[in-house]
Amino acid sequence: NFTDIILNFRTTYVSHSGQVVYDPRSICIHYLATWFFVDLIAALPFDLLYAFNVTVTSLVHLLKTVRLLRLLRLLQKLDRYSQYSAMVLTLLMSMFALLAHWMACVWFVIGRKEMESNDPVTWDIGWLHELGKRLEVPYINNSVGGPSIxxxxxxxxxxxxxxxxxVGFGNVCANTDAEKIFSICTMLIGALMHAVVFGNxxxxxxxxxxxxxxxxxxxKDLKDFIRVHRLPQQLKQRTLEYFQTTWSVNNGIDAN
Known part of the structure; x- marks a missing residue:
């Protein structure tokens, strides 16, 4: 929100030389040159526009996707919390699920807009129209009927x-130009996610x-040592039990 923007104008940052910058003017210039416009667009009160029934175009709706760029900040700081493996793993998978949800909403909007258009070419081959025919709930008069939400x-x-x-199986596929363009973007984002998220x-x-x-x-090294030196069975058993007990206490850390 706008409070975050104000605070970012007063938040120090680390320069390329590794020094913490405290100068207010340098902080403002740095923030304006990096994340200011992304934060400004992400802070627009879309919910208030809906509450007051303000008409917004479809392009304005797409501005909300700019908020996705703010996730890049989180990726930059993952190394700082890498020791918390379970937490970071949960966070990465949550980010992936959230991205998939947002893109699913865009995919649905594309299909819905094609159903509401009067273009007979896109209307008849759109993915939503094909889904309706497959589920035996076809659309009537462009927008009536069809599968449930x-x-x-x-x-x-x-x-x-x-x-x-x-790992697409092709049973839900892109047919129109808009759907193919979106599919290309999804594949490119998927390649990036494989490199960043799944790599982590x-x-x-x-x-x-x-x-x-x-x-x-x-x-294994201990058992090899016991086999090579042919230790007696009783000493072998005591050695293995001592190793297991010591490991359970200090988790492999050398206390000496």
Missing amino acids: RSAYIASLYFTLSSLTS VTAIIQRMYSRRSLYHTRM
Whole structure:
């Protein structure tokens, strides 16, 4: 909101040289050159426009998607909280689910606009029209009838998740030019998500199981040592039990 914008004009930042900048003028210039316009558009009171029945165009609705760019700030700070593996993993998957939800809403709006248009080419081959025929609830007179909002949303979410994860099965597909352009954008975003989000998820999972892997490695080394030196069965059992007990106490950390 606008309070965040005011606070950002008074919030210090770290320069490229690694120094914390306290000068108010430098802070203002830096904020104006980076996140000011994104925050300004994201802070527009769209809910108030709806409350007062102010007519807004479809292009104005698209301005709300600028809020997605604010997620980049979060990605820049993930390394700071990388030790909290479970929290970061949950946060990354929540971001992915939220992005899929937003894109599913855009996909539904595209199909709805095509159904409401008078263009016979896009009306007859749009994905929403095809879904209605497949579910045996076809549209009548462009906008009457058709699948329920619930069915349309599930199909939209299914399509966006399939496209973002690059495992599309083709049963919900893009037919019109607008749908194909949106599908291309979804695939590009999906490629970016694979590089950023799933790359971090892989690293986090590896870090979560690093201690377990270290335990099995040291246990194997200990068993190899016992086999090579042919320790007696009783001493072998006591050695393994001591290792397991010590590991459970200090989790593999050398107390000495």
